[in-house]
Amino acid sequence: MKMRKFFALAAILLGGCLSEPLPPLRGTMWRPPEVPPYIYLDFTADGRLVGGINADRFFAPIVLDEEKQTLRIYPLAIRHARNSDPELEKRLREALKRVRSYRINGQYLILYGEKAEPVLRLYSTFPEGRYPEDPDNVTF
16 A cells, blocks of 8 residues: 555655656747737747737737746836737737736747736637748738
8 A cells, every 4th residue: 555655655656756857938920810910929039029000019028937937017118100009009909918827838838917818818829839931921
C-alpha cells in the first residue's frame, strides 16, 4: 500500500516536471473572430503591442510575464486614417484596458480581466500563432 502511494506521488511530481512549456505570447499575431477582418493584435518579440483597425494603426507598451501568464496593456496610441471607426476603436480600447492575464489554448488566445472574466477571445492569424517567413505576402 505504501509503495502504491509512493509511485502515485512520484508520477504526480514527475508529471509536473515533464509538462509542456507554456506557449509564448511574444512574437505572435491574433485577431478577433467576431469583428471585421482587418483587425489584428501583434505581440512583438521586443515586448510591445502593435495592431490595426482597418487603416488605423496603434501601439501600446505592455508588461508581460509569460511564466505567470499575466499581461497588462497600457493606453493605446493610435494613428488615425480617414476611414476610422471611432466606436470600434472605443470598444477595443476599453477591452484592452481591462486585461490582466491570458491563456493560449491551441489556436485561441483568451484575454482575462481582473476577476478572471474573459475580455477578448482572439484566434491566431498564422499556423502556430507565429509569423510567416515573409509577412508582406500575407493577406487578411
